[in-house]
Amino acid sequence: MITEQTLKVLDQIEALTDMILESRIYHEFKVAEQKLNHDAEAHLLYQAFLKAKDQYDDVQRFGKYHPDYQQIMLETRKRKRAYEMVPCVIDYKKKETELQSLIDQIIATIAYSVSEHVKIEAGNPFFQYDKGGCASGGSCKCSL
Numbered sequence: 836m837i838t839e840q841t842l843k844v845l846d847q848i849e850a851l852t853d854m855i856l857e858s859r860i861y862h863e864f865k866v867a868e869q870k871l872n873h874d875a876e877a878h879l880l881y882q883a884f885l886k887a888k889d890q891y892d893d894v895q896r897f898g899k900y901h902p903d904y905q906q907i908m909l910e911t912r913k914r915k916r917a918y919e920m921v922p923c924v925i926d927y928k929k930k931e932t933e934l935q936s937l938i939d940q941i942i943a944t945i946a947y948s949v950s951e952h953v954k955i956e957a958g959n960p961f962f963q964y965d966k967g968g969c970a971s972g973g974s975c976k977c978s979l
Contacts, residue, residue: 880918
């Protein structure tokens with residue numbers, strides 16, 4: 836049963852979502868995402884990595900007993916590394932991590948406002964909640 840209080844909370848969630856979507860961190864993430872999506876080199880290297888990963892998945896069924904185990908494992912790592920070293924991929928991953936940190940910080944702030952004993956599942960195992968403010972240093976304008 837939806838109450839007036841539930842609707843008020845849902846409205847506040849929508850307002851918070853709008854603030855995140857208007858934040859500098861989110862806009863920088865979207866710009867990095869667009870650059871990545873339009874980078875031909877990144878696309879080609881990613882496709883090469885996916886092809887190597889398919890071979891890797893096949894090899895995993897047999898493990899080190901597969902005759903091409905070492906070569907395929909090495910090739911997969913090389914292709915992944917080549918993709919991850921493209922500047923637009925590096926920038927995208929950095930911006931993605933910043934956005935995730937902002938969201939983790941918001942979740943922690945809300946949860947700990949309810950109770951200090953709330954367990955939070957943050958995507959980052961190194962996530963540390965600091966009650967001093969958000970991950971962007973306050974530039975996101977998401978103060979609660």
